[in-house]
Amino acid sequence: QQQVKQSPQSLIVQKGGISIINCAYENTAFDYFPWYQQFPGKGPALLIAIRPDVSEKKEGRFTISFNKSAKQFSLHIMDSQPGDSATYFCAASLGYKLSFGAGTTVTVRA
């Protein structure tokens, strides 16, 4: 079964806008929550990650918000740029095993 549920499936945002992607998980044993960015024809690359004892982490224009009680976490892309157009995957790990969401295709219109 899908251990990590991700939404929306796709989104379109204007340049300079904010992209928000949401994920929810069931297994409270997950101990690490990374986000991956994937461009067409490429492998996923780690973008930003958070541990469950932290409620927010920011790196440049990318912010993860984490709500442990609700078992939800989200990625915010501020000031979205055309170069951010990609597919984004949330994931949750239990030790070495990553469980991925289904992905969100983000299109940033100039």
Place this chain on the structure above:
Amino acid sequence: NAGVMQNPRHLVRRRGQEARLRCSPMKGHSHVYWYRQLPEEGLKFMVYLQKENIIDESGMPKERFSAEFPKEGPSILRIQQVVRGDSAAYFCASSPSGLGANTEAFFGQGTRLTVV
């Protein structure tokens, strides 16, 4: 330092043939993970290997699929008697030690298998 290298990038096989996918981890990495990505889906864990050992193959189909990571050479994911449902992108990742909160896995560019 070259990244994780996978080959071939694209592989076409007829039903019933064998597919061999290769993965060379990053230099200094002795832990390899294989994932499968079906269209419109996220990556699904298949197997975790260290040199000469299979640590966890809980995500591998019970039949036709096998993986190895020999002492010398790349890791190999082998699919025997391929069927159309095996068509997917197969990604390999590597890490210097066991993956966890303080260890990042680096992914290769994937092998896109098409079964015709």
